[in-house]
Amino acid sequence: MNRIRALLSGRELSIVLALLAVVVVTTAVNPAFLNAQGIHDLFLNASIIALLAIGQTLLVITRNIDLSVGSVMGLTAYMSGQMFIADHETPTIVVVLAGMALGAACGAFNGALVAIAKVPALVVTLGTLYVFRGIDYGWASATGVHQINADQMSSGFLSFGSGSILGIPHLTLIALAALAIAAYALHNWRSGRELYAIGSNPQAARLAGIPAGRRVFSAFVISGALVGLAGVLHASYFGTINASVGTNRELAVVAAVVVGGVAIFGGSGTVLGAVLGALLLTTITSALPILGVPAFWQRAVDGAALLLAISLDRAVMVRMAERLRKERSLRRA
């Protein structure tokens, strides 16, 4: 019981409450929101963004960021389609592994520039956001294949994306597995704790002998592989791909991570929080049309949630600093 309470401490609990509030209000307006199909769709949509959020959390904890996730996702999704054009019967597992490998390679490129060349992640990934997208479009125009449809992909691949076990979509199961592994590693492994240490105080991390460059590089590679996986899953679920898949996804992912309580300056936060953040933002997005808010407001909602979360974090921080100061002065007196 204590464990569960600790698990849902602070931020996680408030997100769950916010989530419940959104669901209750929306269901009150339109009971159809909470039917089986609605929930199914909600989890499917949240699963892909959750995978991205898990990867992004690894980076933000180390005081880094990856803005190229949308482009990497687009690139791997497009590659999945191209693999089926090359060979209609490509095994699903090969496509998945190839997607993850491509994602990891993109992550390695970002990571090398950040960890070895010491260029700030914000700048590197802003650059690769356009570079990777450019490769994506370049590929499409070089081959003349601007759209890949479901009938060009193998039926095994498509049923993998839309399938479910005991009513839980494959995509959600995969996201949950990634969440469990990442949460376990961050909490229980030395390398996981070292990611927090690097973000909390880079200088202290250096003096503690933590191989910061290697850890940050690995975080980029792992995050890249997760993004690659998300791209492939997107392809298998939607069955229609063009070169613009994943455009603007980086904003939603960063918003989810920050709303989920991962400190933007590193050092604290959990993957569970980030995933709950992703779920909350996805739920709000799906609830908007039901509440009569035009769909084009959804990105504004992401942005507003981001600002709200950051202001909230800042306010809590200031209050805590104040409390600590008061505490110290009391002890002295």
Place this chain on the structure above:
Amino acid sequence: MGAPEHPPAPLLELKDVSKSFQAVKALRGVSLALRPGEVHALAGENGAGKSTVVRIIGGEHQPDSGELLLEGSPVRFASPREAQHHGVAVIHQEPIQFPDLSVAENVFMGRQPLRRGRRIDRRAMYRRSAEVFEQLGVPIAPARQTRGLSIADQQIIEIAKALVADARIIVMDEPTAALSAVEAQRLFRVARGLAEQGSALLFISHRLDEMYALCDRVTVLRDGAFVATAPMSEIDNDTLVRRMVGRSVEQLFPKRETEIGADVLVVDGLTRAGDFADVSLTVRAGEIVGLAGLVGSGRSEVARAVFGVDDREAGTVTVDGKPLPAGKPDSAIEKGVALVPEDRREQGLVLELSIERNASLARLKQVSPGGITRNSRERALARTWADRLSLKFGSLADPAATLSGGNQQKIVLGKWLATEPSVLIVDEPTRGIDIGAKVEVHALLSDLAARGIGILLISSELPEVLGMADRVLVMHEGRITAEFTREEATEEAVMYAATGNGSSGAKGSAA
């Protein structure tokens, strides 16, 4: 046939080590042997090269020439990690922790106890931390978040790190700078215990009495060069000081008699919870008032609040009879206050900007007729001050980063003198600059006081405060606990008040 004349072989030895940073020679041919079972003192003034020795042993820097011998065989510590793998632990003067993580995680970072499957054994980690804190006699909760711990507690965490790492070579870089007398005593007991178990300790302190109390041998450095190594019992206090300083006190502190005038700065009841409380002080024209105290006693915070960089919760500040509004540095500058901050590189200068740009930063209005900054005027202003402060530079257009520490400090001073202040607050004005430049800065301060500027001098170097100040105020834990005239102020009396001993008695004589 016990052979007391035959000392044990050193664990770690520096042989003829030299190290330069750009043009500055930080170390020239320094040798040092750390033996098991021994506490070795490293003595020298600020800028003598002690921190460079510490950084080389800790693997943060690598020597340019000379070698490092670990149990007789040459080693090279390419990184702090490598040094740690060889049993070296450095306890830094200013402890740096991971504020977001728990105390136990800070202690064990990189060497957490593991269970099956490379899983961190949190329970063992907490238990072991609690044991270590018990051993050190300080109850810090291992599961507590590190953010907000006092410097003394953070220092204890640093020592706990060395203990759990089973370090055999332990470097303590001014560990007592922020500790009370009781805490320091406790630290000495721990240090002695470690030496008795066969560790080699290198101990750095500004307080000679501590060296005599704790150490077996001492190595003296001056201006980056090796001066002498001697058993502590064979070198008396005066000899030690003479070796460290290498010149007379009169030469070091060219203090001039000045005519002391009216009050220029009056601070009354200045308070900000947690940093300082009820601070009242007066600085008169032509007077140098020293503000002494331990690191973390709140001196810099007071300076920043007076100047208005930080806010204040209560109290008033008046300059030449005019009240200063809280939290408005521009108004403080206008009314004649100048602050030379503690951290020259971070707060005093914009290192990437040219010398002339830096010099004019506080006087941009003067060099910017019609709101447009004129380079010619900037250069003229900078040249005036460069001449008056005998600044050594290549070209005024060079970045400030190219200058030595002493010359950088002169630019900071020049920048503020250009505002023609009536009150000058200087915070650690000679930290990390070489002894020649130090003397020049002291002469400059004397000169300014003689011209009628009131100076508030904050310094952790007692000789500097005692040598330069007309009056000495002592802060302890955010309050002014004692005041001494130039004649009354002795090293013992000031240190006594600064460590909070008998502060109630000393308070009686406070302003």
